[in-house]
Amino acid sequence: MINFxxxxxxxxxxxxxxxxxxxxPIKDNLNLLKSAIIKSYNNYxxxxxxxxxxxxxxxxxxxxxxxxxxxxxxxxxxxxIQSIIDNLDPKHDSRCLYCGIGEFEEIDHFLPKEHFPExxxxxxxxxxxxxxxxxxxxxxxxxxxxxxxxxxxxILPLEEYLDLDITFNNKIPILNFxxxxxxxxxxxxxxxxxxxLTSRYNKKGIQYILRIKxxxxxxxxxxxxEEINRxxxxxxxxxxxxxxxxxxxxxxxDIDFVSRYCS
Numbered sequence: 326m327i328n329f330x331x332x333x334x335x336x337x338x339x340x341x342x343x344x345x346x347x348x349x350p351i352k353d354n355l356n357l358l359k360s361a362i363i364k365s366y367n368n369y370x371x372x373x374x375x376x377x378x379x380x381x382x383x384x385x386x387x388x389x390x391x392x393x394x395x396x397x398x399x400x401x402x403x404x405x406i407q408s409i410i411d412n413l414d415p416k417h418d419s420r421c422l423y424c425g426i427g428e429f430e431e432i433d434h435f436l437p438k439e440h441f442p443e444x445x446x447x448x449x450x451x452x453x454x455x456x457x458x459x460x461x462x463x464x465x466x467x468x469x470x471x472x473x474x475x476x477x478x479x480i481l482p483l484e485e486y487l488d489l490d491i492t493f494n495n496k497i498p499i500l501n502f503x504x505x506x507x508x509x510x511x512x513x514x515x516x517x518x519x520x521x522l523t524s525r526y527n528k529k530g531i532q533y534i535l536r537i538k539x540x541x542x543x544x545x546x547x548x549x550x551e552e553i554n555r556x557x558x559x560x561x562x563x564x565x566x567x568x569x570x571x572x573x574x575x576x577x578x579d580i581d582f583v584s585r586y587c588s
Contacts, residue, residue: 326516327422327564329476332412334448336366339405343446346399354390358443362391365443369450372435373478375512377468380440391442395434405448406432413453416563422476423462424522425569426529427455435475437464452476461520472515479512485567486513489530489576496586498534500527502569526569533573534582541587549583 340362344355371378383391395402413419413429421427433454438445452475454462467473474481486508490501502523504514517523541549553574560571
């Protein structure tokens, strides 16, 4: 997971501009809803304070009009989306904020626009995400039997929250990422479980290990060791020591993987 620095925009200005760019009758309908939307924006402070809010109740016509703030791309809506993309930290190489595995491909509504249409174009509610995470998250509402980190407001801890155990069966690696006991029942664990991250980390970790073995076989032990050292420095510097891949590579060094299991 990767925290995301909030962009600087004025949400009420975005709302008014988008409505003004709409055609009638949607423009007229949205103007009737505008004061209620602005009021709901104040409720988003609950999310900013690491809390959750209840699903909204709109009739189908109002819901459709509210969702159109995002779905029909006005000039201002496009600027909102682009400003979020432009704010991604280049050192993170466009990685998905939710998992840290895939690359950003889509924009996720943290509170799904199906259930919270009033936040459909609120920049605070929009988070860069990969297709895999977006598919798993779907229309699930954070706080209702399942929860997800808001990677702007829910700050990741400095303390390591992942454990990793590596065993070998005839030099075939078996990875087991788990959440440390100290974080059982926390939002971190809920997020990891909801997005099936440990199994995804296990899969990607094995792919990385096989790549290192291939480098060993083609270029020798020294080259493979140097690659691991470069990768550890890169991931720890750009993503932190708590990043899943940093933990994986550090573990490989701890067990002396190259010399013990590559030959």
